[in-house]
Amino acid sequence: MGSIFGKPLVTQEEVRTRIRELGRQITVDYAQKDLVLIGILKGAFAFYADLARAIRLPLRVDFLVVSNRGGKAKAAGTIKVLTKLTEDIAGRDVLLVEDIVDSGRTVQYLRKVFGAQHPKSIKVCALLDKPDRREVEVVIDYVGFAIPNKFVVGYGLDYHQNYRNLPYLAVLDQVDEDGEPG
Numbered sequence: 761m762g763s764i765f766g767k768p769l770v771t772q773e774e775v776r777t778r779i780r781e782l783g784r785q786i787t788v789d790y791a792q793k794d795l796v797l798i799g800i801l802k803g804a805f806a807f808y809a810d811l812a813r814a815i816r817l818p819l820r821v822d823f824l825v826v827s828n829r830g831g832k833a834k835a836a837g838t839i840k841v842l843t844k845l846t847e848d849i850a851g852r853d854v855l856l857v858e859d860i861v862d863s864g865r866t867v868q869y870l871r872k873v874f875g876a877q878h879p880k881s882i883k884v885c886a887l888l889d890k891p892d893r894r895e896v897e898v899v900i901d902y903v904g905f906a907i908p909n910k911f912v913v914g915y916g917l918d919y920h921q922n923y924r925n926l927p928y929l930a931v932l933d934q935v936d937e938d939g940e941p942g
């Protein structure tokens with residue numbers, strides 16, 4: 761793997777540098793807080809592991825496996841949370857870690873679900889943001905990179921469960937009218 765995609769959209773070095781910056785910012789913002797870092801799997805696994813180690817604070821780690829059907833089927837209600845948290849988030853400062861925000865529906869849904877569990881605060885950190893694709897308004901508190909409306913893989917992001925281990929972000933070229941690979 762490595763050469764089939766040509767030039768990366770975001771290189772490994774750019775990702776590394778940006779995650780260090782995000783880590784510094786989160787370290788400042790969450791000093792004296794009770795941080796629970798919740799990774800949204802599978803897509804966030806690579807970003808999460810790097811981000812957690814860039815935050816110089818005590819924190820708790822937790823994860824959720826979430827599936828969402830892409831393309832035309834992607835709408836409210838098709839988002840499935842497949843697992844449960846193991847940490848109690850009541851009274852704690854929750855930071856959701858996502859791979860990419862596209863329509864915004866996943867983040868909207870998760871903010872609602874976790875908001876109901878009485879955290880002290882809830883914020884979202886996404887490696888990537890595709891603002892042109894937004895269908896619902898959501899607040900993304902920390903963004904790694906805003907990218908154009910292209911389907912990307914690598915660094916945790918998949919196309920039909922492939923390419924998640926590509927160490928940089930690459931554009932997948934054949935996309936259908938939904939912006940999903942055809």
Ligand code: IMP
Nearest residue numbers: 803861862863864865866911912917918
């Ligand atoms: P949203 O609910 O439409 O914001 O969808 C977010 C989810 O869609 C992400 O967590 C990804 O799993 C998936 N997704 C959106 N855009 C891409 C992409 O360009 N490549 C890979 N997965 C994507």
Ligand code: MG
Nearest residue numbers: 803828917918
């Ligand atoms: Mg995915």
